[in-house]
Amino acid sequence: xxxxxxxxxxxxxxxxxxxxxxxxxxxxxxxxxxxxxxxxxxxxxxxxxxxxxxxxxxxxxxxxxxxxxxxxxxxxxxxxxxxxxxxxxxxxxxxxxxxxxxxxxxxxxxxxxxxxxxxxxxxxxxxxxxxxxxxxxxxxxxxxxxxxxxxxxxxxxxxxxxxxxxxxxxxxxxxxxxxxxxxxxxxxxxxxxxxxxxxxxxxxxxxxxxxxxxxxxxxxxxxxxxxxxxxxxxxxxxxxxxxxxxxxxxxxxxxxxxxxxxxxxxxxxxxxxxxxxxxxxxxxxxxxxxxxxxxxxxxxxxxxxxxxxxxxxxxxxxxxxxxxxxxxxxxxxxxxxxxxxxxxxxxxxxxxxxxxxxxxxxxx
Numbered sequence: 328x329x330x331x332x333x334x335x336x337x338x339x340x341x342x343x344x345x346x347x348x349x350x351x352x353x354x355x356x357x358x359x360x361x362x363x364x365x366x367x368x369x370x371x372x373x374x375x376x377x378x379x380x381x382x383x384x385x386x387x388x389x390x391x392x393x394x395x396x397x398x399x400x401x402x403x404x405x406x407x408x409x410x411x412x413x414x415x416x417x418x419x420x421x422x423x424x425x426x427x428x429x430x431x432x433x434x435x436x437x438x439x440x441x442x443x444x445x446x447x448x449x450x451x452x453x454x455x456x457x458x459x460x461x462x463x464x465x466x467x468x469x470x471x472x473x474x475x476x477x478x479x480x481x482x483x484x485x486x487x488x489x490x491x492x493x494x495x496x497x498x499x500x501x502x503x504x505x506x507x508x509x510x511x512x513x514x515x516x517x518x519x520x521x522x523x524x525x526x527x528x529x530x531x532x533x534x535x536x537x538x539x540x541x542x543x544x545x546x547x548x549x550x551x552x553x554x555x556x557x558x559x560x561x562x563x564x565x566x567x568x569x570x571x572x573x574x575x576x577x578x579x580x581x582x583x584x585x586x587x588x589x590x591x592x593x594x595x596x597x598x599x600x601x602x603x604x605x606x607x608x609x610x611x612x613x614x615x616x617x618x619x620x621x622x623x624x625x626x627x628x629x630x631x632x633x634x635x636x637x638x639x640x641x642x643x644x645x646x647x648x649x650x651x652x653x654x655x656x657x658x659x660x661x662x663x664x665x666x667x668x669x670x671x672x673x674x675x676x677x678x679x680x681x682x683x684x685x686x687x688x689x690x691x
Contacts, residue, residue, distance in 0.1 A: 333381050345449050351376045353445040358385060362425060368400025373422060386422030393417050451522050454515075457485060458524055461512045465536035468526070470506040482510070484524070495527040498560035500596045509594055511536060528595075529559035537594055538565070541587040544579040551576075553605040556661030560598055564616065564658045566605040577602050603662070613638065613667065616659035620648035623672055627665070635666040645671045 336354075340347050355374045362372050362385065371388040389403040396402035403423070408415035415421050468482040468489065480491040480502050491510060496502065510526040511533035527533065535552050544550040549571050557563040569576040580602045581588045592600055601619075606612040613636055614622035621644050628635040640648045648669050649656050660667050670678075 330381060333378055333383070336378060345446075345453070347378060349449065350446075351378070353449070356445070362387070366400065368398070370401050371420075385425045387425060388420050388422050391415050391417050391419045391421055454487065454522050454524075457487070458512065458515055462514055463512065463532065465509050465511055465533060465540070467507055468510050470502050470504055470508065472504050473502050482508075482526070484510075484526075487524070489524045489526055491526055491528065495529055497528045497596045497598065500528070500560070509533070509537060529557075531555045531557040531563070534563050534565060534591070534595070534600070537591045538580060538587075541582070541590050542580055544569075544574055544576075549574050550579050551605075554662045554664075556658045558654050558658060560596065561654060562599040562601065562658060563595075564601045564603060564662045566603045566612070566616070566662055568605040577604055601658075609663070609665070610636075613659065613663050613665060616662045617648050617655065617667075617669075620644045620655065622648070624675075634664055635668070637668045637670065639670055639672055639675045642671045642673050645669065 336347075336350070340350055355376060358374050359372055362369070362374075366372075366387060369387045369389075373384075373386045373388055375382055375384040377383075389401055389408075391405050391408040392402045393405055396404055403411075403421060405415065405417050408419075408421045411421050411423060466484055468484045468491070471481045471483055471488070473480045478493045478496075480496065482489050482491050491502075502508070508528070510528055511530045513525040513527050513530060516523045516525050532555070534555055534557060538552060539545050542550065545552065545567075550567055550569050552565055552567055554566040555563065556565075565580070567576040567580055569579070579587075588600060588602065592598060603615050603618060606615060609627055610625040613625045613627075617638060617640070620640055622638055622640055624639040626637045626639075638648070647655070650658075656667055656669055
């Protein structure tokens, strides 16, 4: 029985990466709880578990007394004690061996539940500790399967199964078992109960982390990503600046023969990426954000606390500035933090515009 117990003990310890001493204490607590239910008056119980010697011993310790014990749960008559140990003497202590296999069914079940509960705590603590440093980071994951009904993907990250739900996958992306993909760790859900890792392929920070991996100048702080805006699966815009006048921020992100940006695009399933030079001048930055459209003028509202502007573009650039389904305007607004009303040059001539006001709606 001991051999089987310690084989299971070692296997569980290795598979779950649990500190053996903590596992021993968990099992001991479960056994003590079970014995207490079976022998409620016994106060001194000794449980010895030693994986090295394969010793598994449970005893109720009783004081040896002369005559009839006043407290049978904790005392034993000298004559009875002599049958357990020939060296027993009055005033001493003897241990009465308990066979765990003879526990009452309820007590054994309670012990099992207690151990299971604590093991779940171990798993929760281990999972949280394992991922605390990975929150807000990009990590590789292996696709195990994709559920046909929901299209949710089951991934493994460091031997842990994690769900990548459909709405966190890049639109149009087809995942297959065996694929290795990069995911962004958004956070840990339900840390106090059953924790799970929330991951995403649509989060804009994934774009930032991928560029940090591909561009050494970003990793070492020479080039900074100032802002990101993203419509997952379609297009992203990132604004970058350089702290070194000799380093071209946009060129560093694109890389020789577009090698760096191509690696990011490939990881994002072909999503287009515009790299824009950041500018402290708001009007100039908004104009750059609307690339590839040309911009004639940017008029920013002077109202305090209002981040709105009107942008005038050539007539033949209006559709390009707004973009398909308003995506270019939406991305530019997300990048700059300004609500953008885009109008054509001819429309601007036909209307008067007070610099202290802007349109209610952004054309998208």
